Amino acid sequence: MNFTRAARSPEFDTPTHHLQSIxxxxxxxxxxxxxxxxxxxxxLSPFLFSAARALPQASVTPTPSSSVPSSSAPAPTATAGGNxxxxxDLYVNPYYKSExxxxxxxxxxxxxxxxxxxxxxxxxxxxLDTADKVPQMGEFLEDIKSKxxxxxxxxxAGIFVVYDLPDRDCAALASNGEYLISDGGVxxxxxxxxxxxxxxxxxxxxxxxLVIEPDSLANLVTNLNVEKCANAHDAYLECTNYAxxxxxxxxxxxxxxxxxxxxxxxxxxxxxxxELFASVYKDAGSxxxxxxxxxxxxxxxxxxxxxxxxxxxxxxxxxxKTYINNFAPQLKSAGFDAHFIVDTGRNGNQPxxxxxxxxxxxxxNTGFGVRPTTDTGDELVDAFVWVKPGxxxxxxxxxxxxxxxxxxxxxxxxxxxxxxxxxxQAYFEQLVENANPxx
Numbered sequence: 001m002n003f004t005r006a007a008r009s010p011e012f013d014t015p016t017h018h019l020q021s022i023x024x025x026x027x028x029x030x031x032x033x034x035x036x037x038x039x040x041x042x043x044l045s046p047f048l049f050s051a052a053r054a055l056p057q058a059s060v061t062p063t064p065s066s067s068v069p070s071s072s073a074p075a076p077t078a079t080a081g082g083n084x085x086x087x088x089d090l091y092v093n094p095y096y097k098s099e100x101x102x103x104x105x106x107x108x109x110x111x112x113x114x115x116x117x118x119x120x121x122x123x124x125x126x127x128l129d130t131a132d133k134v135p136q137m138g139e140f141l142e143d144i145k146s147k148x149x150x151x152x153x154x155x156x157a158g159i160f161v162v163y164d165l166p167d168r169d170c171a172a173l174a175s176n177g178e179y180l181i182s183d184g185g186v187x188x189x190x191x192x193x194x195x196x197x198x199x200x201x202x203x204x205x206x207x208x209x210l211v212i213e214p215d216s217l218a219n220l221v222t223n224l225n226v227e228k229c230a231n232a233h234d235a236y237l238e239c240t241n242y243a244x245x246x247x248x249x250x251x252x253x254x255x256x257x258x259x260x261x262x263x264x265x266x267x268x269x270x271x272x273x274x275e276l277f278a279s280v281y282k283d284a285g286s287x288x289x290x291x292x293x294x295x296x297x298x299x300x301x302x303x304x305x306x307x308x309x310x311x312x313x314x315x316x317x318x319x320x321k322t323y324i325n326n327f328a329p330q331l332k333s334a335g336f337d338a339h340f341i342v343d344t345g346r347n348g349n350q351p352x353x354x355x356x357x358x359x360x361x362x363x364x365n366t367g368f369g370v371r372p373t374t375d376t377g378d379e380l381v382d383a384f385v386w387v388k389p390g391x392x393x394x395x396x397x398x399x400x401x402x403x404x405x406x407x408x409x410x411x412x413x414x415x416x417x418x419x420x421x422x423x424x425q426a427y428f429e430q431l432v433e434n435a436n437p438x439x
Contacts, residue, residue: 083339084209084253084291085374085383088157090123091144096389097121103423104391115432115439123372124345124386125211127161130178131188134195141203148206157207161214161387162247164192165239169215170229181235189239190246197246210254211341211387212243214297217280218259221273241284248287255341256280258293258327261301262357265317270327278334291382292338293327296320298388300366302350303342309351311359321378328380342376344369345386348436353412361394361408362417362427367434391428395420 100120105113128134141158148155166185168177179185179192200208216236223229240256247254256277258264264273281290301320308318317323320342331338346366353365370384395408397415408417414427432439 083374083382084157084207085341087154088207089152089154090209090372090385091140091156091158092121093124093126093159093389094140094143095126096124096391099389099391099423100428104425104428107425108429112429112432115435116428118439119368119390119428119432119435122368122386123159124389125159125161127163128196129161129163131164131192131195134192134199137196138199138202141199141206141208144206145203155207157209158203159209159211159385161211162193162196162243163213165189165213165216165232166235167228167232170232170236171215171219171223171226181232186235186239190242193239193243193246197249200247200249200252204249204251206251208252210247210252211294211297212254212256213240214257214387216240217256217276218264218273221264221269221276237280237283240280244280244284244287244290248284248289250289252289253291254287254289255292255294256290257297258295260296260299261317261320261323262299262312262315265323265326266315270317271330274327274330274334274336277338278331278336281336281338286335292340293331294341294343294385294387295324296343296347298343298346298394299360300347300352300354300363302347303344303370303384305350309354311351311354311357313357315357324378324380340381341383341385342381343387344371344384345388345390346431348431349434350436355410355412359407359410359412361405361410362397362414362424364412364414364430365434366431367436368431368439369436371437390431391423391425393418393420393422393424393427 097120100116105116105120108116126133126137126140128137137158137160144156144158164177164179166177166179166181166189168179179188213236217240219226219229220233220236224233244254258273258277264270277293281287284290301318303319304321305319308315312318317326324340324342328338328340346369348369349365349367351365352363354363368390372383372385374383376382376384395405395417396403396419397408397413397417398404399409401419403420407413409415414424414430417427418424
């Protein structure tokens, strides 16, 4: 049977495809993230884990907001060398700020409203999940340029997610993108990347930090027994290669999505993952603008935790710090000297309310985490960032809905929940109330 998930949420992780013959002899289903019968599988394999995903914003252009500092270092010239976050403030996502100020805060009072106002001004990445979002990227970059030209000190950097692969989210239930491989999707994706390159070149004096394609390469490590992923394998590699080459520009720093501890951190997966990511990096010519990898995107894992939660199923790699410090040496040995960023947008409250590590949808007992900063305490990690804007639903809890995923109706999911990507007021309030550090 196939494990499925809701739009832009966790992937399904199976043991690496190098062990596929072993896996197929045990069970004929792909691993994790989401399964309509996940509960029965936890007893069968330690390789069941999850990866939650961010839901991009609708195409709206509110008034751009000011940036929030992530570093107090002197302002450098935009460059792909070194830590690209050092010496920059990160741009506050105008769409997210508008959601919080115009939807969330009017129904909140007192200290909760004050904390929500603070959350609105935390920088979060803007998702370019369709080609029609790229012009909006240009609008944001124009605003950044205006601020920088006016003497912003530190200068502001733009932060975006490139997310429009053909047959996107190949192990997903209802999160397909706008392009199909069967309908010229590879060439359409290349045109999408070309349009992003045009914006980047137009604002060549602006530092731009890009997260590249959540829910893509990690699926090629664990989910090649899913037919759609097997069919997408070559297209994913070709498109990613094109993106890395085309966006290899002096004012760009890129981080490829690398799942999280509960996905690729298992012993059966981490070695093959290192080989795959290093191969992708080297096949693209080892681009100077590819700084490394991003982990925990839209997920809930702690950066560092003293005692592994029960839902991590006995894994010794139960936080992102351990995952990264296990992963980096293997990547380096394979030819990719990667640095990392970690999404801390929803990992502030530990442990979470998850019953199983593979439960990803609108999980209870979560909170906003550490605000974007370069003060990570780990030389491998350039910054903690908010890749997913917290408060947008992971998926609907309405079982009659076309895009319903069973995970969104589990006991550990906050309900009632609206459709994926829609503002979820109760969830936002939970994140605010449980924020750690407090807003």
